[in-house]
Amino acid sequence: MRPAFLLAFLLLASRLPATEPEKKPVAVVSIFIATDCPIANSYAPEINRIWNDYSEKGIEIQLVYPDPEVTQVEVSQHVAEYSLKPATVIDRDHTLVKKAGVTTTPEVAVSDSAGKVIYRGRIDNLYADYGERRREVTERYLRDALDAILNGTDPAVTKTGAIGCLIEILP
Amino acid sequence: MKSITSLLLFVPLLSAADQVAVTYHRDIAPIVYQNCTSCHRDGESAPFPLTNYEEVSRKARTIDRVVSDRYMPPWHANTEVTKFLDVRRLEPEQISLISRWIEAGKPEGDPADAPALPTFTPGWQLGEPDLVVKMAAPYEVPAEGPDIYRNFVLPLDLPEDKWVKAIELRPSARSVVHHSLYFLDDSGTARKLDGKDGKPGFNGMSFRQSGALGGYVPGVSPRKLPGDLARPLPKGSDLVLSTHFHPSGKPELEQTTVGIYLTDTPPSRKLEELQIPPGFGRSAGIDIPAGEKNFTIKDSYKLPVDVEAFSVSGHAHYLCETMRMTATHPDGSTQILLDIPDWDLDWQDTYFFAEPVVLRAGTVVEAVISYDNSTDNPENPHNPPVRVKWGRESTDEMGSITLVGVALDAADDQRLNLSNKAQRVKIFAQLGKELSSTGVLERLPSIVKNLDKNGDGSLQESELPQRMRTALLLRLDEDEDKTLNPSEIESLKDWLESMKANREA
Numbered sequence: 317m318r319p320a321f322l323l324a325f326l327l328l329a330s331r332l333p334a335t336e337p338e339k340k341p342v343a344v345v346s347i348f349i350a351t352d353c354p355i356a357n358s359y360a361p362e363i364n365r366i367w368n369d370y371s372e373k374g375i376e377i378q379l380v381y382p383d384p385e386v387t388q389v390e391v392s393q394h395v396a397e398y399s400l401k402p403a404t405v406i407d408r409d410h411t412l413v414k415k416a417g418v419t420t421t422p423e424v425a426v427s428d429s430a431g432k433v434i435y436r437g438r439i440d441n442l443y444a445d446y447g448e449r450r451r452e453v454t455e456r457y458l459r460d461a462l463d464a465i466l467n468g469t470d471p472a473v474t475k476t477g478a479i480g481c482l483i484e485i486l487p
Numbered sequence: 488m489k490s491i492t493s494l495l496l497f498v499p500l501l502s503a504a505d506q507v508a509v510t511y512h513r514d515i516a517p518i519v520y521q522n523c524t525s526c527h528r529d530g531e532s533a534p535f536p537l538t539n540y541e542e543v544s545r546k547a548r549t550i551d552r553v554v555s556d557r558y559m560p561p562w563h564a565n566t567e568v569t570k571f572l573d574v575r576r577l578e579p580e581q582i583s584l585i586s587r588w589i590e591a592g593k594p595e596g597d598p599a600d601a602p603a604l605p606t607f608t609p610g611w612q613l614g615e616p617d618l619v620v621k622m623a624a625p626y627e628v629p630a631e632g633p634d635i636y637r638n639f640v641l642p643l644d645l646p647e648d649k650w651v652k653a654i655e656l657r658p659s660a661r662s663v664v665h666h667s668l669y670f671l672d673d674s675g676t677a678r679k680l681d682g683k684d685g686k687p688g689f690n691g692m693s694f695r696q697s698g699a700l701g702g703y704v705p706g707v708s709p710r711k712l713p714g715d716l717a718r719p720l721p722k723g724s725d726l727v728l729s730t731h732f733h734p735s736g737k738p739e740l741e742q743t744t745v746g747i748y749l750t751d752t753p754p755s756r757k758l759e760e761l762q763i764p765p766g767f768g769r770s771a772g773i774d775i776p777a778g779e780k781n782f783t784i785k786d787s788y789k790l791p792v793d794v795e796a797f798s799v800s801g802h803a804h805y806l807c808e809t810m811r812m813t814a815t816h817p818d819g820s821t822q823i824l825l826d827i828p829d830w831d832l833d834w835q836d837t838y839f840f841a842e843p844v845v846l847r848a849g850t851v852v853e854a855v856i857s858y859d860n861s862t863d864n865p866e867n868p869h870n871p872p873v874r875v876k877w878g879r880e881s882t883d884e885m886g887s888i889t890l891v892g893v894a895l896d897a898a899d900d901q902r903l904n905l906s907n908k909a910q911r912v913k914i915f916a917q918l919g920k921e922l923s924s925t926g927v928l929e930r931l932p933s934i935v936k937n938l939d940k941n942g943d944g945s946l947q948e949s950e951l952p953q954r955m956r957t958a959l960l961l962r963l964d965e966d967e968d969k970t971l972n973p974s975e976i977e978s979l980k981d982w983l984e985s986m987k988a989n990r991e992a
Binding site for chain 2: 352353354357358359360361362383385397398399444445446447448449450451452454481482483484485487
């Protein structure tokens with residue numbers, strides 16, 4: 317880089333408001349969902365509560381749409397319809413699906429700051445099976461995993477089976 | 488590798504033609520169109536459409552899972568032991584075809600092989616109804632929380648008696664309306680309850696049902712009653728929709744429209760609902776200890792005349808696990824009329840027999856219903872489990888199986904009707920049992936005194952509690968003067984005492 321260019325850049329940069337250095341998230345939660353999966357949709361209020369409770373504690377939460385045919389417009393409509401708060405990403409080539417090892421929507425993968433998946437599975441035990449919904453949740457796996465991370469410990473449960481709509485395998 | 492192994496497993500079972508790769512158009516489309524598309528299309532209750540290759544392929548693994556799990560198509564009655572109409576149940580070969588198609592990479596095949604997509608009637612399935620009524624205001628279903636049971640009153644204001652052939656329900660928010668049962672109320676009690684909590688409708692089943700007209704479950708096509716059969720709709724009755732909602736993740740507004748198909752002519756035979764045990768199980772002494780894994784109730788009814796039965800349906804709540812209705816014919820042979828090995832409150836279908844079932848006089852129809860009130864039952868509304876008794880809330884329990892039919896000979900109508908009504912006596916026997924432990928015998932004189940408004944020492948029909956009138960008169964009014972005179976009241980005491988004695992015995 318030429319010195320003059322560098323100088324101009326530094327001058328310009330010095331006039332910008334000071335920003336905090338980018339903080340690395342303590343953990344990243346990927347919540348795999350679909351626009352038309354009723355079990356995933358029924359979690360919308362709990363997803364928003366989790367976002368409220370954890371995103372300011374250094375945990376990054378993103379919604380991942382693994383359906384390769386879903387459009388950005390459909391995702392935006394879905395987000396508006398269910399008032400979903402986390403950021404969204406469409407995982408058309410299943411990079412995130414494979415990295416997380418998920419099979420289902422809704423299913424979550426929690427990665428630590430090194431990118432290692434430390435919890436994968438269901439959000440909680442609201443559904444015992446298809447059509448078998450508990451009146452009250454008695455196990456909150458995702459919240460427990462996040463609390464453990466925030467306390468500097470390992471999640472007690474690292475894997476659970478998810479119940480919902482299966483993610484298609486790409487040809 | 489896995490796909491090769493599973494294909495090899497099939498080889499010995501397959502004919503030469505079947506060994507051709509499974510394709511969507513030839514093999515999968517017929518299964519989907521026949522069993523899924525009636526709900527899985529635009530404007531219907533299912534969450535996504537299944538009407539073409541792209542749509543089915545996009546959901547293939549989910550379809551495979553839920554059909555293998557027998558969650559879809561929703562159907563809970565055993566079809567091996569009883570033959571029904573409109574069966575929505577896949578054969579094991581159909582399920583394995585779907586799995587094989589996915590393993591083969593979901594080949595589309597030749598569109599020329601596909602059956603035509605069935606033509607579905609838009610709007611009212613049975614044509615323009617004779618009467619269309621709509622909820623006066625929308626009811627808001629919240630985004631989440633437990634299932635909701637809510638009753639909505641739809642005044643019909645009919646100036647004269649009519650007869651109902653069929654009812655069709657059109658929800659405005661199909662994704663949250665799980666099912667709806669239709670009741671009649673001629674007392675105005677439901678109207679009084681409606682909107683009391685500031686929202687349309689009311690909770691609980693504490694209104695006086697004066698009739699029942701069936702119900703709506705997604706996927707079941709509405710049917711007109713066969714022949715000239717029809718259910719009575721007396722003038723002045725209100726229609727009460729008892730609707731079950733599943734929250735969907737976002738708030739929804741439901742404003743149901745109901746289409747009623749009527750006839751002016753009374754049917755030649757009276758349709759009887761033989762509910763066993765009566766009162767949705769009120770007579771059965773449902774009292775399930777906390778943690779009890781297998782609590783069973785049982786009741787039977789001996790048919791007084793020949794009966795032709797058309798349909799059968801069950802009712803129970805979340806603790807119920809299984810129900811079965813068996814007919815023991817006079818010759819001792821048995822026939823299963825309904826077997827539900829995995830009861831699911833969500834799918835309270837009415838099952839129509841493939842052919843009307845004729846049951847001769849003397850046939851004993853028995854209902855057996857079992858419950859799991861332990862933590863093994865994930866649908867247990869209580870955690871930890873608590874003692875659950877009969878009650879009208881969904882967290883209480885009920886349990887009955889209803890056989891719908893007519894006396895085979897119209898001349899026997901009245902006999903069947905009276906005998907059926909007399910079954911309700913069992914409810915009062917149970918109430919008697921429960922009351923005897925609360926000292927009702929001792930309090931009987933003061934109860935009678937309270938009821939005896941005109942103080943003549945007898946209880947006229949109008950003085951009897953409305954819901955018990957028919958049963959009390961049937962049981963106690965020996966001189967049939969529609970009045971319980973002092974000696975007949977005395978026999979009530981004897982009856983309660985004998986009940987108490989029975990209980991003690």
